[in-house]
Amino acid sequence: MLMRRWYLGALLVLSSLLTGSAAVAQEAAAATEAAKPAAESGTNLTAMLWLMGGLTALIIFVLLMLFALLWQMRPLLRKVYEIETIRESWYGRALGLFLGDTVGLTGKYKEDVMAGHDYDGITEYDNDLPPWWKYGFYVTIVFGIAYFVHYHVSETGQLSDAEYQHEMAEAAMLAAKLGANDDPNKPTDYKALTAAADIEAGKAVFAQNCAACHGQAGEGKVGPNLTDEYWLHGGEVNKVYKTVKYGVTTKGMVAWKGKLSSKQMLQVSSYILSIQGTNPANAKAPQGEKEAASGKPVAKL
Ligand code: HEC
Numbered sequence: 001m002l003m004r005r006w007y008l009g010a011l012l013v014l015s016s017l018l019t020g021s022a023a024v025a026q027e028a029a030a031a032t033e034a035a036k037p038a039a040e041s042g043t044n045l046t047a048m049l050w051l052m053g054g055l056t057a058l059i060i061f062v063l064l065m066l067f068a069l070l071w072q073m074r075p076l077l078r079k080v081y082e083i084e085t086i087r088e089s090w091y092g093r094a095l096g097l098f099l100g101d102t103v104g105l106t107g108k109y110k111e112d113v114m115a116g117h118d119y120d121g122i123t124e125y126d127n128d129l130p131p132w133w134k135y136g137f138y139v140t141i142v143f144g145i146a147y148f149v150h151y152h153v154s155e156t157g158q159l160s161d162a163e164y165q166h167e168m169a170e171a172a173m174l175a176a177k178l179g180a181n182d183d184p185n186k187p188t189d190y191k192a193l194t195a196a197a198d199i200e201a202g203k204a205v206f207a208q209n210c211a212a213c214h215g216q217a218g219e220g221k222v223g224p225n226l227t228d229e230y231w232l233h234g235g236e237v238n239k240v241y242k243t244v245k246y247g248v249t250t251k252g253m254v255a256w257k258g259k260l261s262s263k264q265m266l267q268v269s270s271y272i273l274s275i276q277g278t279n280p281a282n283a284k285a286p287q288g289e290k291e292a293a294s295g296k297p298v299a300k301l
Contacts, residue, residue, distance in 0.1 A: 074099065100130040182257075184246045192237040193270040202271025205264050209256070218275050220284025222252060227278045230286035235276075240269040 070077070081099055086092040115124040128134075150157040158166060193199070207216065213223035224232060233243045244265045247255030256265055 202267035217280035232288035
């Protein structure tokens, strides 16, 4: 009866872990659908972590089942253990540990010894404690002392309250830092990068993240043509950078902040400026206002 409840508990834990991972995977799929392929790396990671957690739980479950099976087989195993040649082999000793015989550690097979008392016909074997239990107990003593010293004597460890205060302070610092750098209306004063390495890096970022909407050559698909002189949001490098960083989310342009580093965003912006005037095939019709390469609007003819 006890055994059966034990299996049920393990099954319950396992199934909740698996449904949890399925839910997260679904969420991940929905998220990637919405912001393709922006959030992919982040959500893929969570899905993978859940999958790994699920697999670990499965392995633990199988091991526990095996252990339960062995545990049920103890009477049979004990009979096997009583065969002398088996008892003296290394695997016999390992079996002995499982059955609660210290022979594996002491090197000596302990015969059954009576405790030497008899109360109303009730007698008792003077058996050793099962080694796994005894040594586990010693470990808890060592752990207990180390814990006490770490947290209460040397105070090298933070108690939960101090840990909480520390984390709150850190979060406040981080928020302040982010806030300062994160005002969309604060102009940046970057210069377009021109080094071949940066343009190459920008090209790679573009091919991986932007080509789906803007075309492999920047000719435009869902998103506008990025090779012509017409801009919806400005063609000066800091304006392009701003569009890339904060996106135009209501119009389907992803905000890349947090998905690409500042350097990558500047590299891809510079790459876009480097493909100005390349006239790719299947170019999308111009959108927005015409601007000269400097980013200043061109006087209408
Ligand atoms: C999910 C589709 C999609 C992806 C992916 C995407 N864009 Fe866009 N992008 C758009 C759309 C749609 C617009 C037009 C927004 C508007 O109408 O205001 C746009 C506009 C832009 C503009 C402004 C163009 C102008 O005329 O002012 C730039 C610059 C730009 N994207 C760069 C990028 C870069 C760089 C990447 C990759 C890091 C990228 N985009 C990825 C859809 C996308």
